Amino acid sequence: MSEGVSQPDQPQALAGEGRDLFSKFDPLIAMREGLLAGGQEDPFNLVMEKVLSPTRAICNGRDTILLGTYNYMGMTFDEDVIAAGKQALDEFGSGTTGSRVLNGTYQGHKECEDALREFYAMDHAMVFSTGYQANLGIISTIAGKGDYIVLDIDSHASIWDGCKLGDAEVVPFKHNDIEAMDKRLGRIPEGAGKLVILEGVYSMLGDVAPLKEMVAVAKKHGAMVLVDEAHSMGFIGEHGRGVCEAAGVIDDCDFIIGTFSKSVGTVGGFCVSNHPKFEIMRLVCRPYVFTASLPPSVVATAATSIRKLMHGSNKRAHLWENSKRLHGGLKALGFQLGTETPQSAIVAVIMPDLERGAMMWEALLKEGLYVNLARPPATPANMTLLRCSLCAEHSAEEVETVLGMFERAGKAVGIIEG
Amino acid sequence: MTRDQVDARIRAIAEPFNKKGVEIDEDTTFAGDLEFDSLTVMDFVAAIEDEFDIIISMNQQAEIESWGDLVDTVAKMASQ
Ligand SMILES: Cc1ncc(COP(=O)(O)O)c(C=O)c1O
Numbered sequence: 174m175s176e177g178v179s180q181p182d183q184p185q186a187l188a189g190e191g192r193d194l195f196s197k198f199d200p201l202i203a204m205r206e207g208l209l210a211g212g213q214e215d216p217f218n219l220v221m222e223k224v225l226s227p228t229r230a231i232c233n234g235r236d237t238i239l240l241g242t243y244n245y246m247g248m249t250f251d252e253d254v255i256a257a258g259k260q261a262l263d264e265f266g267s268g269t270t271g272s273r274v275l276n277g278t279y280q281g282h283k284e285c286e287d288a289l290r291e292f293y294a295m296d297h298a299m300v301f302s303t304g305y306q307a308n309l310g311i312i313s314t315i316a317g318k319g320d321y322i323v324l325d326i327d328s329h330a331s332i333w334d335g336c337k338l339g340d341a342e343v344v345p346f347k348h349n350d351i352e353a354m355d356k357r358l359g360r361i362p363e364g365a366g367k368l369v370i371l372e373g374v375y376s377m378l379g380d381v382a383p384l385k386e387m388v389a390v391a392k393k394h395g396a397m398v399l400v401d402e403a404h405s406m407g408f409i410g411e412h413g414r415g416v417c418e419a420a421g422v423i424d425d426c427d428f429i430i431g432t433f434s435k436s437v438g439t440v441g442g443f444c445v446s447n448h449p450k451f452e453i454m455r456l457v458c459r460p461y462v463f464t465a466s467l468p469p470s471v472v473a474t475a476a477t478s479i480r481k482l483m484h485g486s487n488k489r490a491h492l493w494e495n496s497k498r499l500h501g502g503l504k505a506l507g508f509q510l511g512t513e514t515p516q517s518a519i520v521a522v523i524m525p526d527l528e529r530g531a532m533m534w535e536a537l538l539k540e541g542l543y544v545n546l547a548r549p550p551a552t553p554a555n556m557t558l559l560r561c562s563l564c565a566e567h568s569a570e571e572v573e574t575v576l577g578m579f580e581r582a583g584k585a586v587g588i589i590e591g
Numbered sequence: 592m593t594r595d596q597v598d599a600r601i602r603a604i605a606e607p608f609n610k611k612g613v614e615i616d617e618d619t620t621f622a623g624d625l626e627f628d629s630l631t632v633m634d635f636v637a638a639i640e641d642e643f644d645i646i647i648s649m650n651q652q653a654e655i656e657s658w659g660d661l662v663d664t665v666a667k668m669a670s671q
Contacts, residue, residue, distance in 0.1 A: 321648070326630075326633055336649075342648035342649075342650050342651075343648055343649040343650060344646060344648050344649070345633060345649065346637075347633065347634075347637065353637065356640075356641065357640070357646060360640070360644065360645065360646040361646060554630065555628075555630075
């Protein structure tokens with residue numbers, strides 16, 4: 174008889190009264206309770222009861238302008254996109270129930286990858302189930318033991334997790350600091366493989382990376398370059414290919430990572446590349462192989478949306494107008510912003526602290542405006558931010574309405590002078 | 592460079608980051624005693640890297656808990 178059978182069912186209590194594996198979350202639980210004790214609406218538990226359009230929803234019974242989604246190009250209610258999804262549901266069913274490398278590659282997955290190759294004018298495209306998995310998979314697979322990853326300290330969680338999943342040496346540098354990056358690359362031992370990871374738009378402050386200079390430095394040191402263009406696809410660059418296109422360095426980027434969960438308006442992730450051996454990734458990349466592929470309706474909506482984004486220059490122009498107006502208007506009202514100039518579709522408003530940030534967030538929600546409340550550790554330099562992300566479907570009048578809401582809420586909470 | 596010389600140079604770099612003026616000995620820890628947060632660690636490590644022209648990856652940083660560990664690591668790298 175094994176010893177285990179005679180053991181009591183209950184595990185022994187760990188040292189300390191009432192302590193278990195969840196005890197490490199106690200400070201966070203206390204912080205949340207403190208925040209909610211003031212009768213606040215929970216900023217991290219909002220439910221949209223009804224979604225009326227890319228820019229409006231009913232939240233807690235109120236008609237609300239959405240200024241905190243990543244629906245930059247407003248594709249979620251596009252007629253052609255929805256029709257493509259419905260047709261795929263009818264013709265291919267609700268899901269694939271399998272991995273891309275087994276029974277999970279349908280016609281639609283191929284068409285979606287074709288659309289991406291055309292959109293980026295690149296040789297290879299690989300669709301993942303999310304952008305998170307695209308970063309996780311590509312980074313951990315290409316940078317292995319003995320290789321070096323040099324990356325911006327403000328990189329997205331999915332990039333950090335990709336580094337953690339692989340065995341490479343990880344070397345961060347100060348945000349957007351070209352010289353710091355250059356120095357670190359120069360000190361890497363001779364012969365080691367090098368991967369530089371950058372983002373086009375950094376989503377917390379909405380600032381862009383100086384990709385022209387940074388990609389040139391990476392190439393000088395013989396490094397491969399991966400750029401995450403999650404927040405620029407469809408909007409920045411002449412064809413909406415991202416900051417790397419606008420900076421004129423897309424041909425020097427070895428891998429572009431992107432997502433369908435923002436401008437494309439559905440869910441999924443991808444990597445595009447011109448590397449001649451890229452297709453081998455489909456066999457060796459675990460977050461691609463060991464998970465189910467996207468449902469047919471999702472890849473159909475994504476492919477349709479991506480093809481429409483190729484011709485989105487009018488929408489891109491209007492989104493720039495919105496971003497400039499909101500940025501200029503908030504600045505004139507006296508708010509402190511994440512960037513001196515409008516650089517993307519994200520305008521981050523810096524709050525003095527979490528408490529007043531949460532109060533401002535709630536005041537805006539009561540005005541009928543939804544923005545994102547971002548707090549450490551997701552934010553750089555421990556800032557509390559109200560992040561506004563604009564949509565090409567926001568009308569010029571809506572932007573004016575938003576500015577009025579910010580003015581009233583900001584004065585009521587005491588963030589700006591009234 | 593001797594271990595003592597390395598120690599002295601890192602001590603000079605640590606000074607502005609040691610806001611509370613914590614007394615530093617071999618067993619002083621960065622997270623616990625010096626209360627360095629992740630941003631401070633990045634700036635501190637960058638300054639050491641520049642001073643000794645070395646690279647301390649995050650994987651290597653994870654092995655370093657105390658002041659003594661850091662001096663050992665840097666002394667070893669700087670002599671290579
Ligand atoms: C920079 C960046 N990369 C990757 C992702 C992950 O995308 P997805 O939502 O498709 O997992 C996000 C979105 O959260 C992001 O902001």
